Amino acid sequence: MPKRDAARPDADAGLAGFGRYAGPATLILSSLADGPKHGYALTKDVEEFAGVRLAPGTLYEALARLESQGMIEALEAEDRRRPYRLTAAGATALHAHLDAQRRATETGLRRLKANWGTV
């Protein structure tokens, strides 16, 4: 993990403190896990893999929070479009968050199958 990320106490807190921005933050980090992207490319990618369109204001609120907590970093702007890149701290936080979500999903599916016979 880079030293810059280790110096940020919030970077270890994962996405727990994001409140209502946790959803957009997860989608953004998942998108950036595939490589750096600028704002518009990010929304198109999220729309494609999650079926959710992030509104402009919400997207940039989440980007600002992620950047301030060292989970993403801004790269040099290209034609007034600035790409963002996932950091090591962001990758760790995303991994932990998705792991917890997977456990909850697997538990839910297992109980549904056992008691309702679905899935």
Place this chain on the structure above:
Amino acid sequence: MRTPQERAARLLRWYPEAWRNRYGDEFAEFLIADIEERPQSAERALDVARAGLLARLAVAGLAEPHVAWQPDPSRRVQVSLGTLCGALTACLALATAMWSQLAIAWEWTPPGFAAPPTMRATVVMSAAVLAFLVLVVLAVAPVGYAIVRNCHVRMLGPLLVLAAAVGLLAFGGHHFLYQWPGSGGHGEGGTLVPVIPAGMQAFAWSLTYWFSVHWFWLTTGCGGWEIAWIVASPLALVAATAAAATLVRRADLPPWLLAYETRLAAVACAVMGVFLGGCGYWVYVGRPPGLAHAGQIDVAAATLLALALAAAYQAQRTALHGLHLVHS
């Protein structure tokens, strides 16, 4: 029909300058692409307006102390403390205005005639005002000392405005003090005056002449000087508050003082909450006719007081959050 560039520029205006300096270009590009893809979208307009207003609240020190486009955490704490200073001064002005009215009614209510709920509310409000004034002294003294010790050129302007406004308020407050309608009353005031001297009650009333004028005008009329004071005193109060808030934002305050002021502000918010509780109780039970009855103006003032207190509480929370960032 406006071009996507023009529409993006208009949407960008919702955001404060500091935010636009950091994200303006890339956000405009993003909006242009979004507008070209979806020319009409109420959801986009509402979302941008909401996020822009939240960013403006952050600039005012009322939210989001940790986002990347804001200055360093210490400065952000000072911005929140500046806003806190303004909001609590507004609370104090409204509280003093309402309390001084009630004190006059108290002076003229014959012993034994005051309704018990009104008496209880008056005691609670008086105690809260006194406690708040003590907190003001505890808050202003160390900040004033720090400002005097580390005064620099950028602070001279607000210092001069503050001195002029406070001077005007002190002079005018003293000048009109002798018109205090509480003079001559020998009612329940006998129980209030030993705690809060009549001179202090009169000065509080005189400073908030703009509030009592709605009924004082009807009973005695107003001359030219009174009208000048009614106009000048609230303006001086606003100028003093703005200058004090600016000084707090620009001063070089050490971290321990920021922590001290933030924690003192929490106590001040609680004390003002007690005042608001007493005031709300009085407004609720004080509707029947009588000297201490609450009117529409008291309902309006109590509502404004609640709003100012909510802003102060939010600024205090933001400052506290910023302090945690400074220490971490």
